[in-house]
Amino acid sequence: MEEFKTRIADKMLELARGWLDDGPLRSYTEAFIREKIKEPMVFGELVIYHYYMFRGHEGNEVETAAAIELAILACDILDDLEDGDAPSKLWMNTPPPHALHVATSLLAMAPLALAASVPDELAGARLATMMNRQLLHSAEGQMLDLVDQMKDEISYLNMVGRKSAPFFVMSCMAGVLAAGSPWNEGVAIYACELGIASQIKNDVRDLLRWDEKSDFLRRKGSLPMLWLMENAGEEYGWITDYYSGRIAVDSVLDKKAQFREACEKSGAILYASVQGRLYYNRFCSLLEQTDAEPVWKDKLLQRFS
Numbered sequence: 636m637e638e639f640k641t642r643i644a645d646k647m648l649e650l651a652r653g654w655l656d657d658g659p660l661r662s663y664t665e666a667f668i669r670e671k672i673k674e675p676m677v678f679g680e681l682v683i684y685h686y687y688m689f690r691g692h693e694g695n696e697v698e699t700a701a702a703i704e705l706a707i708l709a710c711d712i713l714d715d716l717e718d719g720d721a722p723s724k725l726w727m728n729t730p731p732p733h734a735l736h737v738a739t740s741l742l743a744m745a746p747l748a749l750a751a752s753v754p755d756e757l758a759g760a761r762l763a764t765m766m767n768r769q770l771l772h773s774a775e776g777q778m779l780d781l782v783d784q785m786k787d788e789i790s791y792l793n794m795v796g797r798k799s800a801p802f803f804v805m806s807c808m809a810g811v812l813a814a815g816s817p818w819n820e821g822v823a824i825y826a827c828e829l830g831i832a833s834q835i836k837n838d839v840r841d842l843l844r845w846d847e848k849s850d851f852l853r854r855k856g857s858l859p860m861l862w863l864m865e866n867a868g869e870e871y872g873w874i875t876d877y878y879s880g881r882i883a884v885d886s887v888l889d890k891k892a893q894f895r896e897a898c899e900k901s902g903a904i905l906y907a908s909v910q911g912r913l914y915y916n917r918f919c920s921l922l923e924q925t926d927a928e929p930v931w932k933d934k935l936l937q938r939f940s
């Protein structure tokens with residue numbers, strides 16, 4: 636996949652140069668793409684796996700994957716601007732109106748680039764509609780996260796299912812449609828399971844961090860955080876006090892080790908990891924039942940194991 640990653644990255648830059656005239660918007664976009672391609676490209680990879688799983692042979696899968704990654708980049712920029720938790724990212728060190736403008740332009744460019752990545756006009760229109768629908772679903776979920784009303788596990792899982800799962804559905808389905816197959820409901824279902832499993836994994840990581848992305852320090856709800864609040868016990872009363880705003884950040888900043896201890900002792904990490912694993916196992920068994928190229932199904936499983 637490393638070879639594909641380089642090709643997807645080059646294609647993203649090529650698309651920006653093709654869709655935008657020479658000027659400041661293009662310069663910013665290229666710079667943001669260069670920043671983005673330092674990270675793994677999970678969503679572009681999902682496109683490639685599904686393209687081959689569904690026996691695609693037109694040979695333009697890298698462009699389809701690059702168009703998906705452009706949409707993901709737009710959402711990454713918006714998410715970082717909204718959460719304010721990624722101060723080292725290039726777009727967070729750019730005047731906010733400029734960063735916002737690049738994200739908005741990418742959201743217009745990505746469906747056009749996706750549609751143009753397949754030879755057939757009708758198939759292109761289907762791809763663009765599918766992308767916009769999934770982005771809109773994700774925007775609804777992101778809004779639930781922003782207003783932060785996740786008071787229990789059900790509302791939290793509902794938010795995650797809406798916010799993160801659509802990115803996985805969009806990427807897997809782009810590969811399926813670009814390969815010339817119709818919408819596949821089985822793929823949509825397992826993509827949701829994988830999306831929720833991945834977000835829970837992300838949440839466990841963000842629970843244990845002690846920097847600007849720490850969900851605890853940011854008083855942000857997540858599955859392990861909800862468990863911790865319920866089960867930390869009196870010894871760790873300061874955790875609930877801080878979380879509900881009764882004490883200030885200065886009173887907890889030196890309690891990193893005690894916080895980790897509470898996460899372990901309360902079972903928050905174990906609980907969230909087991910929940911994540913349940914979603915992952917459902918993804919595996921649904922993938923197993925899918926009629927697709929076995930060699931590529933195995934590669935997909937290995938990548939997400």
Ligand SMILES: CC(C)=CCC/C(C)=C/COP(=O)(O)OP(=O)(O)O
Binds near residue numbers: 711802
């Ligand atoms: C339409 C938009 C903007 C959708 C964004 C959805 C999304 C998956 C955000 C990342 O969540 P996160 O904030 O939990 O992830 P991270 O910890 O990586 O910032």
